[in-house]
Amino acid sequence: MSAILARKLVDYSSLSLGNMATVYPADHPTLAGEPFSLQEYYARHAPNGSLALLFMPISRHSQNVLASSNRSATISVADDHPDASRARVALIGTVTIFKDLSTAPDVAAIQKCYLKQHPDARHWLPGPREPHIAYWARFDPHTIYYVGGFGSEHYIGYIPLEAYQTAGSVQYDQTAKNIGSGRLHEQIRIL
Template sequence: MLVLTKAVVWRAILGLMLIHSTVKAHETVKEAAILARKLVDHSSTSIGTMATVYPVDHPTLPGHPFSIQEYYASCHNNGSLTLIFLPISRHSQNILSSPSHFASISVSAEHPAAKNARVSLMGDVTVFRDSRLVPDVDAIRACYLKKHPDARWWLPDDDKGAHISYWARFDPHDVYFVGGFGGEHYIGQIPLHLYQGSPPILESEHGVAGRILIEQL
């Protein structure tokens, strides 16, 4: 009798899953691009998981991956991200040791779970050792501080700052999106032009701090 009851329960569960799968719409790649941009641009924390690789001449961990959370701010119309580059950090040292300054930044939904969306951006980092070379540096500073007020203690060009720092820009060149469970949501690469061209939602529409400010070609 117990086996029969379990069988009935499982048939009911499978039936509900089948119904759910028939009514749940699949995202198109264009819709996935918009969702990915929203996930990154309008994160409540603007904290992503950055991954870099130890240099080949590192004494103990040559070629090993390194991953830890990092601040970012979405201050560019095309989806590039603003960073504060701290030479003291392990990521910064790994990036400088990479001939192409490669890195990746992953962002997940506010409550990470297998069913929720996440995106991984792979790209390179441009470091501006001279703030005078940063396009629209005042707007960049304001955008970054709106997302991360505590960063005022380590801003570039602050002689009293806690650490030496520089402005940097992360330019993605590859985007991988996981919308949730496979079969219900889009999973895979997103063409860069779709990600870059996804229309940003303005701050006035959603009250999101750090609206898109800078045109970056």
């Protein structure tokens, strides 16, 4: 159940907006090794829970990811109306950057999906544009940490990656009846 709720939280966020966290590179003149977190747009696209990102090398996150040997980042997503009793999830993973549009898988579908969730991004899509360069990127989570709400009432902990990846839309419909309107809370515990 936690995997389904975590995927629903990420996949059906009305804003498709999370906080991305990266780390300043070792050669940064003043903030080497320090964490950096800021809101970042994403789009749910892949059935396995990977996310599409508009990757702009001018952004601090992009610079940190490019300087990271393993291209690591964390994206955290919370309920649209966050408070301590509501669910939130942290996806820890890696970013694959598609600098060459011809190597990006299914560019037309990614662009359509991204623009559906973020129509304002049409001005910054990858391709020959000025003033900023942009690429498509894919965020692949490898570790999932879920907080269902208060610990005495809800699951808090890691969710197996396979469970998160396979928690699909068929299960959402069945689970929706067990989820309060707008509130993602667990009716049962698993794990």
